[in-house]
Amino acid sequence: MSGHGKRVLVLGGGIAGLYAAKVLAGHGTAVDLVEKSGFLGGHGLQYGCKAGAACEKCGACTVEQILADVAAEPRITVHLRAELAGVEGNGRFSATIRQRPRLLHDDADLAACYKKTGGQRLVVRGWSPNNRPFYAVNPGKLSEEGGAEKVLGLVEQACPGAAAVDGEEAEKTLPADAIIVATGFAPFDACKKPTYGYGKIPNVVTGLEVERGLRAEGRVLRPSDGEPPKKAAFIQCVGSRDIALGNPWCSRVCCAYALRIAQAARYKDPELSVTVFYMDIQSTGKSFPAFYEQCKKDLRFVRNIPVDAFPEQGGRVRVAWSHPKTGARVEEAFDLLVLSIGITPNPDNAGLSRALFIPLDADGFFAAGDGELERAATIRPGVFVAGTAAGPKSIPASMAHAAAAAAEALEYLKEAS
């Protein structure tokens, strides 16, 4: 086995980090998997199944599977609530990890505490039973209450014995023979497109919110009344291919998820009418031609990106666009408006770039393999990049990239020894 006796640091516990860790461990390598949040799984674990009569190939269920594999893998050590503080060495690294405290006692009855505190308020739970531990302190509450100590007090008050005494941040030093950066992306902040009224109009939602709803409820519902919409619209390229915003890139996943969600919702409610506003429809894989043909029959496509959305009575959203043929202003009301937000660079990239001495590209993603044939290598030997940290990718593409990063890392370990 090529990776025996070696240790690799993987930064990021989304699908790319999980898959890279799994592949490395499968080759005998010990892995330290460092995740900033309280749960492994990243964005992919929050997505719902979009199958209708048949699987629509979104890959969300594979994240669940890979997470289960990682949870069962003894060669992988998981560090949750942890971030890279610094790296020393060259070729063989020594990484310092800063880890926030867990704040909860694992032997306390956290399920009871979760229920007692109203669920998803003071204590939150993971997206999957493979999230271990399954319960964590709500990170939102930490910033709201202004620190760990306050929150500890609240936990102890509500559920005696559940709060951990140790509330201090800890630093750990981890030796690493190679590093894989798989820190993922940030979803585009839809508030940066204010004319769509996101955050102000109740039934204007983002694609990510619909995904989460699909995962939790199994359906697409309106936030205002929890009812399924009868007439929905998707606006594509929100935050992508937008020069004015400084986001010229195509996010490569939004067409796929929007069309799949639309078809999944229509499978449950064939009466649902869906309009898709778009510039170009991006292909999604081998079966795309047939899938898109079906979509053209079932959905209404308008080749124009709307400029405005307004609230209307009954929770409806009025959308205005210019007619693609005549240029005339058209307005129409929908029960639900989905903004197909894209992938933007993780705001941590700049700091990580400085800590690791690896450059970012013009868009702010890691410049791994830009214009190169080897797509996971960076300019620094021993440091590799996987997944959306290097640019927008789907779940399967992130997995392929992560496998390539693991393969290149294993080659590097062999040569370095």
Add this chain to the structure above:
Amino acid sequence: MTRETVGTASTKTISLSTDVLVLGGGYTAIKCAAALSKRGFGVFLAHPGEDLVHPAGPAGAPAGDWEPELAELVDHVRQDKNIIVFDRARLKKAAGMPGDFSVTLRKGDADVVRTVGAVVVAPEFDKKSLHEKYGLSLSDNVVTQSTLDAMLEADDPVLSGKGSVAFVAGFAQEGTTLLVERVLTQVRRLKKRRSVDVYVIIGNINLAAEGLDRLYAMAREEGALYFKLNEPPEISQDPVLSLVFRDPVLRRKMLLEPDLLVVEEQFAAPEQNRSVARLLLLKAGPSGFLQPDNVHFSSVRTTREGIFAAGPARGYLDLPQGFMDAENAAMAVEDILDEGKAEVPAQTAEVDRDKCAICLTCFRVCPHGAVSWDDKAKISPLACQACGLCASECPQEAIQVHGFSDRELEGRIAGAAKDGAEAPTIVAFLCKNSAWPAWEAARAMDHPLPGGFKPILVPCAGEVDVDYILDAFVQGADGVLAAACHAGNCRFHQGNRYAARRVDNAKRLLSEAGIDPQRLAFARVAANMGVEFSRIAMQMHERLEKRKKT
């Protein structure tokens, strides 16, 4: 080369060949050969061409800045002593199992037989001209993209006389990023030569690939004009070459009379795929690619262990993606052929040689090509994925899956069905890869589940025998549920189809026996959908409750 592995008590010693056959003569195949050789494997690189050459036929996207690197790679592979290149060679025959495939190559008019441990299929795309779909005939001023490539390569003086060039693309096929990349690259090469007016009339701009958005931005800056249309332009070749269409931006009719019209080509799955799939017993996917369109077949995996598909063999992938595949294929080969990996997995299927009537049902149903035979059926422990399809289809009941034998299942069914719950008892056969984790998620998320719900783990819903279902009723179950994944999601290719069919059969048998077939249900649920699982189980519970009352 052969590597011996000594088994532990539960395994037998299997000798594995550490030679690998790579099929294809393009850069993906060449890169794969190099990656395998680097990992210490011997490589037979077989391709139909005259010689391994640079430039080899890449994915179609011109190699551009990578020229020197690719030239070096080809040179390196030609000199590598671990790589034996067979020119003018095609796969003619194949047999055997992972670690021990016997492959026959047709080289010229001779057959060459080799033993290899694994096979990587990595041919290049076939490019097909689509001019006929536009009703055009090729001429001096109507050419294919390949012809333009050749003209550019040869610096053809004819090009100098062409003051304006138009491209049509994306109307005769659903475009791909490969098509857009090729058009943009050709536009840039034209613009680089001399001042020429370039018009691109295109359906969709497919940009969802690494670096393509930037390429598009550069190509636009360099001054070509792009018209994105929903309908194809009207093209006439007689008396003069002309294109008529409506400009969607200016909203008026346009007439172009270019000196040269370049018509799109299609990147089609390699022609070789078809024969290779037949010879290697692979279940091919859509559009002629060698991988089912199934999210569980990640990266280079095919339906068979030890056989991998890289680059254009498996999908619309560009050269860098082909290179990633080459690395991943080499790593996957290392995974199965490396020492210690030859141990028989604990969970596999065994044939009772006394019962086997060698009807070969198992050979036909096995999605993994794991069954061969001497005087009885044999299952390769390396190829077997322990899905249990063969076990449940075997008419002699001669095959048992370790941990899921008929006897073990009978015990579990009896235990579940007899449980004296007050609520209706539902014996639920849950697929390990979909319904079982969905049930676990439902529990963890506190979604409601019926009081009499009794789950039984199965390796694949396709392993559920009609006998198991009937047995559950005989043992006292009020209802039986078989839960699988969605169509096109089965890790074992199509176990879910077998499951659905068997439930139908069982329903018919129940009807004939006077038992209400509504007590049996088949459901599909994804691994990550606890909420759906809960809904399915509760609906079944309510149905049974209602039945009990009436």
